[in-house]
Amino acid sequence: MFSYYGGKRNFIKKYPNPPQDVTIIVEPFAGSCSYIVHHMEEEDDREFIGIESSKLLHKTYRFLQDCDEEEISTMELRMGKTIEDDFPDLNKRAFASLQSQVGCAHLYESKTVTEWGLKQWPSRRNHIVRSLPKTKRVKIIEGNCFDYFDQLDSPTTLWFIDPPYTGIAGSHYRSGLDHEKLAEQVKKLEGYVVVCGNENDKYLPFEYLFDSRCYRGKKLQEWIYKQRM
Numbered sequence: 257m258f259s260y261y262g263g264k265r266n267f268i269k270k271y272p273n274p275p276q277d278v279t280i281i282v283e284p285f286a287g288s289c290s291y292i293v294h295h296m297e298e299e300d301d302r303e304f305i306g307i308e309s310s311k312l313l314h315k316t317y318r319f320l321q322d323c324d325e326e327e328i329s330t331m332e333l334r335m336g337k338t339i340e341d342d343f344p345d346l347n348k349r350a351f352a353s354l355q356s357q358v359g360c361a362h363l364y365e366s367k368t369v370t371e372w373g374l375k376q377w378p379s380r381r382n383h384i385v386r387s388l389p390k391t392k393r394v395k396i397i398e399g400n401c402f403d404y405f406d407q408l409d410s411p412t413t414l415w416f417i418d419p420p421y422t423g424i425a426g427s428h429y430r431s432g433l434d435h436e437k438l439a440e441q442v443k444k445l446e447g448y449v450v451v452c453g454n455e456n457d458k459y460l461p462f463e464y465l466f467d468s469r470c471y472r473g474k475k476l477q478e479w480i481y482k483q484r485m
């Protein structure tokens with residue numbers, strides 16, 4: 257959909273593919289829905305659902321689901337101007353604000369375009385345009401995912417669960433997520449389950465998956481927990 261902190265876009269191929277009989281793919285911590293966007297095919301009868309609690313992202317999805325390719329292709333970000341002046345429409349402003357930020361999960365509206373955001377914009381914009389047809393086919397639920405697990409679960413549901421990590425890595429989201437509660441919920445699911453974590457996450461029996469990138473000289477690892485996969 258768009259570049260997003262914590263998004264799995266660049267290494268989504270390392271996660272298991274959906275089994276053949278899956279009819280619904282749900283990302284309960286939607287962000288930019290990297291797993292769904294990667295696996296959605298042109299002719300695809302499956303249902304695709306993202307659940308997200310961030311109000312900034314809700315406005316962003318609404319903008320993307322209503323706009324056309326032309327609107328994104330011609331959209332410019334400008335340094336030295338406030339985003340508020342350039343984008344009077346609230347949903348477009350939220351989207352611009354998210355794209356103007358440095359690569360961290362500051363899920364509040366920023367007022368100015370950062371140099372970093374400006375530099376990234378042309379390549380980000382290309383990706384957003386390319387994935388727009390898929391973005392428009394995702395059903396977004398604005399809310400707390402815990403309210404939807406029971407309703408959407410079935411033996412043919414695939415849950416791709418990418419929550420804020422425990423500790424400092426997930427703290428930027430300020431979501432106050434109760435990971436133990438998530439673990440209990442996950443164990444009750446009938447569907448196929450993938451949960452993303454890192455080496456510090458202990459609330460489920462995670463296994464090492466791959467080294468993702470280097471941060472301040474330290475290799476960051478991605479770990480995974482699976483059910484029925």
Ligand SMILES: C[S@@+](CC[C@H](N)C(=O)[O-])C[C@H]1O[C@@H](n2cnc3c(N)ncnc32)[C@H](O)[C@@H]1O
Nearest residue numbers: 262263264285287288290308309400401418431
């Ligand atoms: C690590 S990011 C997910 C990134 C996503 N996999 C992607 O490809 O972009 C976690 C997301 O979960 C959202 N979130 C946190 N708590 C939530 C909750 N209880 N219900 C729904 N979304 C939540 C955060 O706002 C954040 O966007």
